[in-house]
Amino acid sequence: MSAVTTSEKTVDRPLPPRAPYILETRDLVRHFAADGSLFGDKAVVRAVDGVTLGVRRGETLSIVGESGCGKSTLARLLVRLIKPTSGGILYQGRDISALSEREMRALRRDLQFVFQDPFSSLNPRMTVGAIIEEPMRVHRIGTRAERRRRVRELLARVGLRPEFADRYPHEFSGGQRQRIGIARALASGPTVLIGDEPVSALDVSIQAQVINLLEDLKEEFDLTLILIAHDLAVIRHMSDRVAVMYLGEIVELADTDALYDRPHHPYTQALMRAIPVPSPHARDMVAELTGDVPSPLAPPSGCRFHTRCPHATELCAQKKPHLEASGDNRFVACHHWRSVADSAAGLSEEPARPANAAHRLALYRAWTKKQGQNPATQSPTDQAPTVPSEE
Numbered sequence: 001m002s003a004v005t006t007s008e009k010t011v012d013r014p015l016p017p018r019a020p021y022i023l024e025t026r027d028l029v030r031h032f033a034a035d036g037s038l039f040g041d042k043a044v045v046r047a048v049d050g051v052t053l054g055v056r057r058g059e060t061l062s063i064v065g066e067s068g069c070g071k072s073t074l075a076r077l078l079v080r081l082i083k084p085t086s087g088g089i090l091y092q093g094r095d096i097s098a099l100s101e102r103e104m105r106a107l108r109r110d111l112q113f114v115f116q117d118p119f120s121s122l123n124p125r126m127t128v129g130a131i132i133e134e135p136m137r138v139h140r141i142g143t144r145a146e147r148r149r150r151v152r153e154l155l156a157r158v159g160l161r162p163e164f165a166d167r168y169p170h171e172f173s174g175g176q177r178q179r180i181g182i183a184r185a186l187a188s189g190p191t192v193l194i195g196d197e198p199v200s201a202l203d204v205s206i207q208a209q210v211i212n213l214l215e216d217l218k219e220e221f222d223l224t225l226i227l228i229a230h231d232l233a234v235i236r237h238m239s240d241r242v243a244v245m246y247l248g249e250i251v252e253l254a255d256t257d258a259l260y261d262r263p264h265h266p267y268t269q270a271l272m273r274a275i276p277v278p279s280p281h282a283r284d285m286v287a288e289l290t291g292d293v294p295s296p297l298a299p300p301s302g303c304r305f306h307t308r309c310p311h312a313t314e315l316c317a318q319k320k321p322h323l324e325a326s327g328d329n330r331f332v333a334c335h336h337w338r339s340v341a342d343s344a345a346g347l348s349e350e351p352a353r354p355a356n357a358a359h360r361l362a363l364y365r366a367w368t369k370k371q372g373q374n375p376a377t378q379s380p381t382d383q384a385p386t387v388p389s390e391e
């Protein structure tokens with residue numbers, strides 16, 4: 001067990017044993033033709049640019065980074081919603097990177113996706129029951145009666161009334177729609193669930209409810225969970241490991257507690273400092289991450305972060321650092337990680353920053369439990385989408 005200490009309480013989180021990888025990527029690359037490329041211009045967006053990563057069976061791995069760093073593209077590659085430009089994707093040891101759509105169809109049952117936007121990810125013309133049943137129908141799971149029974153079970157399991165199956169998505173609030181999306185993702189009995197910013201479109205109090213739900217479902221359905229997030233605060237308490245992405249590359253990959261306690265990459269440190277803290281000293285904690293992310297059309301030479309890095313030297317502009325093992329089950333891509341890691345000591349000594357983020361979530365968890373809120377007891381019309389905080 002690992003103990004995550006917040007200023008309020010200690011949350012015990014069992015660490016999974018070092019399970020084998022269920023999903024792996026090998027030097028994975030996905031480039032897109034740049035918008036407005038003219039006359040056969042070869043301009044390419046290097047959305048994912050050489051990612052090698054292993055996801056352990058049963059773990060929760062979060063992928064974080066600023067907008068545009070390639071998180072969603074990597075997520076889509078992992079479940080082969082899109083094809084890589086080059087590199088490998090291995091599911092249970094089998095290379096799925098070049099499989100045709102037809103060959104992928106059977107695997108889609110195992111690899112499911114929860115989208116960021118519950119408002120647009122559900123077909124408005126289908127009933128909730130039909131939406132959740134669809135994956136079972138596509139994969140020919142069960143008889144019609146069995147599928148309908150399963151729809152009602154799944155609705156109850158995600159905290160909604162079984163009779164909601166006959167309603168339409170527009171009748172539900174954002175949090176409820178995300179629960180419907182999760183029920184649909186579970187319908188085919190997946191092994192891996194990828195959530196692409198599954199809570200970022202939701203009101204902050206509802207975020208905690210959906211996060212709690214995902215955590216519970218992960219245990220119950222024996223899932224491997226991959227979460228995409230731009231907010232380090234949201235994913236701390238539920239991730240076993242965190243991968244930090246910058247401009248199409250992974251710059252640090254570590255066990256969650258180690259990453260938050262002593263980030264080794266200057267970019268991870270900057271993201272930590274950018275976690276907003278509701279405190280009178282908040283002005284001291286203004287994000288130190290200055291400048292925009294450079295364009296993935298023309299990433300900087302050498303280390304891609306060197307143009308924004310307070311530790312950058314001449315070497316960083318010239319030579320690309322590769323992801324190297326730094327000891328504590330961690331990988332980091334920085335020429336100067338040893339001295340940078342030492343400079344992180346100040347971060348962990350200031351509990352107000354990362355600890356408060358976890359503390360906030362702990363409070364939300366306590367709050368949702370105290371309210372005894374069970375959306376299954378509320379009708380959809382009680383929950384107008386415009387007042388999601390009442391969910």
Ligand SMILES: Nc1ncnc2c1ncn2[C@@H]1O[C@H](COP(=O)(O)OP(=O)(O)OP(=O)(O)O)[C@@H](O)[C@H]1O
Nearest residue numbers: 032033045047066067068069070071072073074296
């Ligand atoms: N279909 C596409 N065609 C062209 N460029 C694309 C396409 N999809 C993504 N990109 C570009 O690839 C880069 C990475 O995008 P991606 O959506 O993966 O980043 P992200 O980290 O998930 O960002 P966000 O948090 O904003 O969703 C961006 O520059 C984006 O504009």
